[in-house]
Amino acid sequence: MTRSILEKLKKTAWYLGVPAVNFAVSTITFPILSTYLSASDYGVIGYFGSLILFINVFYGLSFNTYFMSVYHRYEPGERGVLIRKLVSALLVWNVVFYPVSVGLLALFLHFNNVRIPLVPFGVLALAIAGASFFRNFLQVSYRLDGAAFRFFAFMSSQKIVLTAAILFFVVYWRLGALGHYWGTLVAEGVFLLIVLRIYFRSHGLAFDKVLTRDALRVSLPLLPASLLYIPCVSYDTIVLAKVGTLSELGIYNVGKNIGTYLYTVGYALYQVFEPVIYRAVSERNSKALVKTVVQLTLAIGFLVVVLNAVLPQVVAYLTNNRFNNAVPYARILLLSSGLMVLFSVGDAILGALQKTKTILWIHATAAVLCLVSHTYSATHWGHIGVAWSTVLVFGYVFLMSAAIGFYELKRATPAAFKLQTA
Numbered sequence: 001m002t003r004s005i006l007e008k009l010k011k012t013a014w015y016l017g018v019p020a021v022n023f024a025v026s027t028i029t030f031p032i033l034s035t036y037l038s039a040s041d042y043g044v045i046g047y048f049g050s051l052i053l054f055i056n057v058f059y060g061l062s063f064n065t066y067f068m069s070v071y072h073r074y075e076p077g078e079r080g081v082l083i084r085k086l087v088s089a090l091l092v093w094n095v096v097f098y099p100v101s102v103g104l105l106a107l108f109l110h111f112n113n114v115r116i117p118l119v120p121f122g123v124l125a126l127a128i129a130g131a132s133f134f135r136n137f138l139q140v141s142y143r144l145d146g147a148a149f150r151f152f153a154f155m156s157s158q159k160i161v162l163t164a165a166i167l168f169f170v171v172y173w174r175l176g177a178l179g180h181y182w183g184t185l186v187a188e189g190v191f192l193l194i195v196l197r198i199y200f201r202s203h204g205l206a207f208d209k210v211l212t213r214d215a216l217r218v219s220l221p222l223l224p225a226s227l228l229y230i231p232c233v234s235y236d237t238i239v240l241a242k243v244g245t246l247s248e249l250g251i252y253n254v255g256k257n258i259g260t261y262l263y264t265v266g267y268a269l270y271q272v273f274e275p276v277i278y279r280a281v282s283e284r285n286s287k288a289l290v291k292t293v294v295q296l297t298l299a300i301g302f303l304v305v306v307l308n309a310v311l312p313q314v315v316a317y318l319t320n321n322r323f324n325n326a327v328p329y330a331r332i333l334l335l336s337s338g339l340m341v342l343f344s345v346g347d348a349i350l351g352a353l354q355k356t357k358t359i360l361w362i363h364a365t366a367a368v369l370c371l372v373s374h375t376y377s378a379t380h381w382g383h384i385g386v387a388w389s390t391v392l393v394f395g396y397v398f399l400m401s402a403a404i405g406f407y408e409l410k411r412a413t414p415a416a417f418k419l420q421t422a
Contacts, residue, residue: 010148011146011148011272012148012272013148014148014149014151014152015143015148015151015152015268015271015272016268016269016272017152017156018151018152018155018156018159018268018271019264019265019267019268019269021152021155021156021159021160022156022159022264023261023264023265025159025160025163026163026261026264026318027317027318029163029166029167030318030319031317031318031319031320032167032171033166033167033170033171033180034254034318034319034320034322034323035320035322036170036171036174036176037170037176037177037180038176038247038250039246039247039248039250039251039254039323040177040246040247040250041176041177041180041250042177042249042250042251042253042254042257043241043246043247043249043250043253044116044121044177044246045177045180045181045253046237046249046250046252046253046256047114047116047237047238047241047249048116048121048122048125049125049234049237050233050234050235050236050237050238051105051108051122051125051234051238052105052125052126052128052129053230053233053234054227054230054234055101055104055105055126055129056129056133057223057226057227057230058097058101058223059090059094059097059101059129059130059133060090060133060136061090061093061215061216061219061220061223062218062219062220062222062223062226063086063089063090063215063219064133064136064137064140065218065219065222065351066086066214066215066218066219067082067083067086067137067140068140068144068278068348068351068352069218069351069352069354070082071140071141071144071278072144072278072279072282076145079141080199081206082211083137083141083199084199084200084203084205084206085206085207085208085211085212086137086211086212086215087134087137087196087199087200088205088206088207089207089212089215090133090134091134091205092205094130094133097130098126098127098130101126101129101130102118102122102123102126105118105122105126106118106122109122114241120178120181121177121178121181124178124181124182124184124185125181127185128181128184128185128188131185131188131189131192132188132192134192134195134196134199135154135158135191135192135195137195137199138154138195138198138199139151139154139155142154143271143274143275144274144275144278146275158187158191161187161190161191162183162184162187162188164187165182165183165184165186165187166179166180166183166184166187167183168183169182169183169186170183218354218356219356221356221357221359221360222351222356222359222360224360224363224364225356225359225360225362225363225364226363228360228363228364228366228367229363229366229367229397231367231370231371231374232366232367232370232390232393232394232397233340235370235371235374236252236256236374236386236387236389236390237249237252237253237256239374239375239378239386240252240378240382240383240386242378243378243379243382244382244383248383251323251325251326251329252326252329252383252387254315254319254323254326254329254330255315255326255327255328255329255330255333255387256329256330256333258311258314258315258318258326258330258333259329259330259332259333259334259336259337260333260337261307261337262300262303262304262307262334262337262338262341263337263338263340263341265303266296266299266300266303266337266338266340266341267341267344269296269299269300269341270296270341270344270345273292273295273296273345274348276288276292277289277292277345277348277349277352278348278352280292281348281349281352281353281409282352284409284412286406286409286410289345289349289406289409290406292345293342293345293402296341296342296345297342300338300341300342301338303338304334304335304338307334308331308334311327311330311331311334312324312327315327315330328384328387329383329384329387332384332387332388332390332391333387333390335391336387336390336391336393336394339391339394339395339397339398340394342398342402343394343397343398343401343402345401345402345405346398346400346401346402346403346404346405346406347359347401347405348405349401349402349405349406349408349409350362350401350404350405350408353405353408353409353412355408358404358408359401362397362400362401362404363397365396365400366393366396366397366400369392369393369396370389370393373389373392373393374386374389374390374393377389
């Protein structure tokens with residue numbers, strides 16, 4: 001019994017080591033980047049980051065969600081083959097889709113009279129999106145296998161390499177926002193080669209029409225659901241670009257980035273519980289899920305209180321006192337970041353049950369609420385109003401997804417947990 005508890009504590013420590021490393025690296029490098037990146041640079045990075053989310057959905061096709069939903073239905077020796085087949089299909093698809101995505105982004109910028117150039121910023125951002133998705137399968141495998149140290153080593157090394165590359169191009173070459181994109185692309189390219197080596201080793205591409213068809217059956221309904229959810233995390237930046245200056249948008253994004261610190265730590269906590277969630281769903285164990293939600297909610301609430309208490313000092317340090325006016329935004333966006341983490345629990349339950357239509361319905365109503373609330377708030381109350389609007393939207397999504405997720409689990413039958421690849 002004692003040995004089992006110690007093993008769980010050890011794994012938890014490794015999982016929590018990931019946000020610890022991320023936090024430490026960001027704490028050291030954020031002040032440096034704030035010195036070399038202007039408010040307009042942050043505006044460019046934030047704007048394209050929001051837009052790319054809409055297109056990024058089509059690069060991954062939500063295959064990672066399918067992978068998680070069937071993971072425990074395969075024997076350990078079969079999971080490597082499963083990954084190779086899914087990755088092979090996505091590699092071919094991404095090669096085809098990249099030029100299409102560039103064209104779609106060009107059309108959007110043209111018809112919306114956006115003066116930020118597609119080349120090089122948009123083209124690089126899309127390349128990063130295509131390269132970064134493939135490591136998700138390895139990360140998920142480590143988490144669901146309980147390989148905590150491997151997960152820590154992989155995620156921490158990825159963060160360190162990414163940060164070093166960004167610093168090289170931004171600080172040494174003084175390329176501003178362009179350097180941020182080049183550094184990110186180089187780092188993601190390196191890790192793309194690493195994970196492909198791990199996936200395939202001495203094997204070639206593996207295609208399975210039946211598996212791909214089943215993955216598409218589950219994932220395609222998730223694409224509109226994902227698209228409808230994206231406004232919740234990105235429409236604030238897009239709508240604010242129309243009502244204020246690029247510099248003010250940059251200050252808002254600084255506050256948003258600092259608020260995201262909570263999401264980084266909180267999501268790591270969620271990842272500790274994620275294997276428990278998927279296993280509990282497969283066993284229809286509502287008691288374990290309730291315990292998980294309560295523990296996670298208390299942890300997130302504690303983090304919000306602590307970070308709010310020291311936020312002015314944190315912002316002053318991280319930005320070298322250049323963007324202290326980002327504090328009001330950061331305070332509010334801490335709350336929305338916490339709710340984003342909690343929403344992941346309900347979404348995971350529904351995803352494990354493959355209730356894609358239910359996810360679609362929840363995301364659709366959240367998108368409508370987001371579009372109406374953000375647009376009205378931007379027009380009447382500006383940036384601070386939109387920040388509060390994000391809290392409203394994520395509060396709604398969390399409550400709806402959790403309530404419906406537990407309801408669907410309670411009424412699920414054993415047939416819901418069988419593979420459907422025939």
